Amino acid sequence: MEKLMENDVFMAFSTYAAIVILKMMLMAPMTAYYRLTRGAFANDEDVSRKPAEERKKLLRAHPDVERVRRCHQNDLENIIPFVVIGLLYALSGPELSTALLHFRLFTGSRIFHTIAYVGALPQPSRGLSWMLGMLVTFSMAYRVLHNLRLNSTHSYHTDLWTCLFTVTVQKTR
Amino acid sequence: MEKLMENDVFMAFSTYAAIVILKMMLMAPMTAYYRLTRGAFANDEDVSRKPAEERKKLLRAHPDVERVRRCHQNDLENIIPFVVIGLLYALSGPELSTALLHFRLFTGSRIFHTIAYVGALPQPSRGLSWMLGMLVTFSMAYRVLHNLRLNSTHSYHTDLWTCLFTVTVQKTR
Amino acid sequence: MEKLMENDVFMAFSTYAAIVILKMMLMAPMTAYYRLTRGAFANDEDVSRKPAEERKKLLRAHPDVERVRRCHQNDLENIIPFVVIGLLYALSGPELSTALLHFRLFTGSRIFHTIAYVGALPQPSRGLSWMLGMLVTFSMAYRVLHNLRLNSTHSYHTDLWTCLFTVTVQKTR
Numbered sequence: 001m002e003k004l005m006e007n008d009v010f011m012a013f014s015t016y017a018a019i020v021i022l023k024m025m026l027m028a029p030m031t032a033y034y035r036l037t038r039g040a041f042a043n044d045e046d047v048s049r050k051p052a053e054e055r056k057k058l059l060r061a062h063p064d065v066e067r068v069r070r071c072h073q074n075d076l077e078n079i080i081p082f083v084v085i086g087l088l089y090a091l092s093g094p095e096l097s098t099a100l101l102h103f104r105l106f107t108g109s110r111i112f113h114t115i116a117y118v119g120a121l122p123q124p125s126r127g128l129s130w131m132l133g134m135l136v137t138f139s140m141a142y143r144v145l146h147n148l149r150l151n152s153t154h155s156y157h158t159d160l161w162t163c164l165f166t167v168t169v170q171k172t173r
Numbered sequence: 174m175e176k177l178m179e180n181d182v183f184m185a186f187s188t189y190a191a192i193v194i195l196k197m198m199l200m201a202p203m204t205a206y207y208r209l210t211r212g213a214f215a216n217d218e219d220v221s222r223k224p225a226e227e228r229k230k231l232l233r234a235h236p237d238v239e240r241v242r243r244c245h246q247n248d249l250e251n252i253i254p255f256v257v258i259g260l261l262y263a264l265s266g267p268e269l270s271t272a273l274l275h276f277r278l279f280t281g282s283r284i285f286h287t288i289a290y291v292g293a294l295p296q297p298s299r300g301l302s303w304m305l306g307m308l309v310t311f312s313m314a315y316r317v318l319h320n321l322r323l324n325s326t327h328s329y330h331t332d333l334w335t336c337l338f339t340v341t342v343q344k345t346r
Numbered sequence: 347m348e349k350l351m352e353n354d355v356f357m358a359f360s361t362y363a364a365i366v367i368l369k370m371m372l373m374a375p376m377t378a379y380y381r382l383t384r385g386a387f388a389n390d391e392d393v394s395r396k397p398a399e400e401r402k403k404l405l406r407a408h409p410d411v412e413r414v415r416r417c418h419q420n421d422l423e424n425i426i427p428f429v430v431i432g433l434l435y436a437l438s439g440p441e442l443s444t445a446l447l448h449f450r451l452f453t454g455s456r457i458f459h460t461i462a463y464v465g466a467l468p469q470p471s472r473g474l475s476w477m478l479g480m481l482v483t484f485s486m487a488y489r490v491l492h493n494l495r496l497n498s499t500h501s502y503h504t505d506l507w508t509c510l511f512t513v514t515v516q517k518t519r
Binding site: 067070076077078080081084085088091092093120121122123126130134137138141144145147148151 | 177178179184187188190191192194195197198200201215216217218219221222245249253256
Binding site for chain 1: 413416422423424426427430431434437438439466467468469472476480483484487490491493494497
């Protein structure tokens with residue numbers, strides 16, 4: 001265990017994984033802020049202290065709140081795969097410089113993605129930052145699966161699933 | 174660290190975790206494809222290049238897009254718990270054959286679940302594939318918690334939380 | 347590998363991570379239960395066995411179902427960051443008693459959060475339990491990033507990203 005946290009690549013992974021997860025968590029207070037300032041709530045009990053006539057009006061969806069929620073959802077859909085694939089990637093023993101390039105590109109792309117989404121910047125700024133993050137994760141996944149295939153001469157690699165996978169990888173060369 | 178990636182069960186886990194995470198990530202391009210072909214967008218800036226009269230019509234929810242998004246959401250709700258529980262399970266030292274059975278059943282069930290959801294196959298095909306995935310994850314979670322209870326004679330296992338858990342496990346026998 | 351599962355803090359993490367993930371997974375059957383009892387479905391194929399005139403009425407959103415789904419979504423947004431940060435935290439070698447305090451506060455806060463959300467308890471019960479969970483995760487993230495900065499004299503810690511982070515940490519003292 002101490003060894004994991006003395007490994008350069010794993011330390012770099014830990015740093016960037018913590019940063020992007022923290023960035024994702026900050027979407028929740030941001031949603032709360034927009035709900036309060038825009039007056040758009042989802043639950044009866046959240047507006048129970050308001051006068052009765054106001055309550056119904058406050059239980060609504062506001063475009064700004066929905067925008068932040070879509071951004072949060074996009075984070076869930078992209079940052080969590082990055083963390084999972086990134087952990088396996090860090091354990092697969094890549095070069096530190098290559099690993100850092102992956103982690104930094106992803107972190108940068110997601111921070112820019114949030115700015116582009118919440119700020120409603122003109123496309124394709126949001127689309128491209130999303131795509132860059134996806135490509136970084138795919139690149140790490142390729143390395144993980146490729147390594148596993150090479151290092152492994154074990155039984156579980158000789159059956160249907162792996163054959164299918166091996167064929168796919170060889171075709172893509 | 175090198176040891177983790179030389180361990181058969183952990184290598185198998187890495188392979189199947191990467192496969193199901195990649196499958197989940199592919200739901201994003203699929204959503205983009207349906208948004209483009211069905212003409213159903215969520216953000217103003219995504220339709221800014223269209224003629225003004227078309228824009229409002231394009232900012233809508235389309236049933237096909239919502240279907241893919243529900244499938245993506247279901248993946249988030251099932252595949253991520255599998256990855257977390259599967260990691261702890263792989264570290265708990267199960268038999269390779271048992272572990273492979275779990276990982277393969279789950280991977281197969283989720284691939285079939287996506288086909289059943291996006292293809293709108295008649296029920297209970299989607300329901301059963303969802304349930305199979307849940308049962309696999311529950312089975313691994315049981316093994317993880319059971320092992321932790323057996324292996325542990327430590328202080329943190331003698332207090333309220335663990336007593337509650339122990340009672341629950343013993344009742345279910 | 348065996349070492350990880352012999353480590354007290356890691357065993358404690360595994361126990362509580364499995365408990366909160368299982369709690370999160372139980373939201374799915376709960377959603378199914380509310381969909382069936384409230385008669386509110388999302389997919390055509392889910393109501394295909396009902397008489398034709400009933401079908402359209404059943405394809406609707408019901409407030410009780412939406413409430414459980416919002417609770418499930420909140421779990422995804424909070425429990426998964428806890429698991430990721432908690433794993434890195436457990437690997438950073440904290441005191442067992444401190445780690446247990448973090449894990450138990452989080453687990454308790456999320457169980458109470460679910461009760462407060464599904465039971466529609468008056469605010470601020472739900473808000474406070476959500477905030478407690480967030481603070482626990484932030485506290486663990488601080489420890490992870492702080493430790494990484496102290497232990498590291500490596501190249502990746504001397505560039506722009508880390509400088510930014512270092513400045514932020516020092517300012518908050």
